[in-house]
Amino acid sequence: MSDEPRYLASSDQQLLLKAAFMDSEASRTSWAEWQGHHNLDDIDVRAYPLFPQLYLNLRAHGLDMSKHPRVQGIYRRCAYTNRLLLHNVRPALDALQRNGLRGLAVGPTASVVSQLGCYPLDRFHLAMDERTTVPAVELLNTLGWTTQHLHMPDEPVGLRGASNLENEQGDLMQIRWWSSCNADFWSSSVKVERDDFSLGVASSTDQLLDASVPGLNWHRVPFFLRVTHAMLVFRYAKGEVDWDRLTTDAHERQLVLALLDVLAYARELGACVPDIAMDRLRNTPVSTTEKYEYKYKIGRQTFMRRLGILWLNYRRVARRSANGGRNLRFVDYLRMRWRMGGLWELPRHVLGVIRRSFRGN
Secondary structure (H helix, E strand, O other): OOOOOOOOHHHHHHHHHHHHOHHHHHHHHHHHHHHHOHHHHHHHHHHHHHHHHHHHHHHHHOOHHHHOHHHHHHHHHHHHHHHHHOOOOOOOHHHHHOOOOOOEEEEHHHHHHHHOOOOOOOOOOHHHHHHHHHHHHHHHHHHHEEEEOOOOOOOOOOOEEEEEOOOOOEEEEEOOOOOOOHHHHHHEEEEEEEEOOOEOOOOOOHHHHHHOOOOOOOHHHHHHHHHHHHHHHHHHHHOOHHHHHHHHHHHHHHHHHHHHHHHHHHHHHHOOOOHHOOOOOOOOOOOOHHHHHHHHHHHHHHHHHHHHHHHHHHHHHHHHHHHHOOOOHHHHHHHHHHHOHHHHHHHHHHHHHHHHHOOOO
């Protein structure tokens, strides 16, 4: 198993990663090389989230960013919109807390809570105990937050892993369903003070694991953005990484391969990942299911690979449903995931998956 990442989108994005996270000389050299081939009018939209952190890093290493007004403007807009989002979601977070519905900031949101302008948020990411997500969503509905996609009445917990909500101002919040069995996730969390309120944030250990999660539609979040999320954790998260727990959790959640690739590249960017931690990950047994699932997710999204990913995710959800005394069939899983009114809609959805596979998205 190679530690070299195999699917960075381009060499240009590698230069931007180095400019955003490496030390003084390497960051400035990479930025100069990127500028030698590009201008800010033709920024790859997928690389746009790197520019606020790139601004912070180059400024910290002495580069006069007033000579780069476009990059400075991207950073300032990012900081402003993030501040506005945090302000607008605060009443919802306060209401959840008053009602005993605990949540923790995860994903890039956790980094933004510590450094406001490091990454442009399109939504606020909140992790909650899977047993409290339904009452949380119901409470938020009464406060003007509407669920973007209604869940099927018989949908099992964990089918999607998240609920997306939107308020009248257009702010978005994503509630991720976190396993209630992972007590360490909650006990290791930290409090971060932000202006005049405090917010619970997942530990650096859990943030790193979250950054490596491929997800069902992994190809829509490029690998270099996963690395970006991980590097933001190394840069801004509070507390030390528990490498033993990280390895154990990665093994239990079948994320060893994904985590190895993220950490291997993070080390190239200067992240402090101990050799002993990498060695333990390399020697951690990887199931056949994890190997196939990761191979499917990082490869070109053909119809058969998409079907394979759906099948593996179905098996995961079906096992949990069986533990709850329910027998979930694959066709029922597809009906609920694709929100079909009946199985007669199945051919239309299958044709849609085939068309998207040919388009490569």
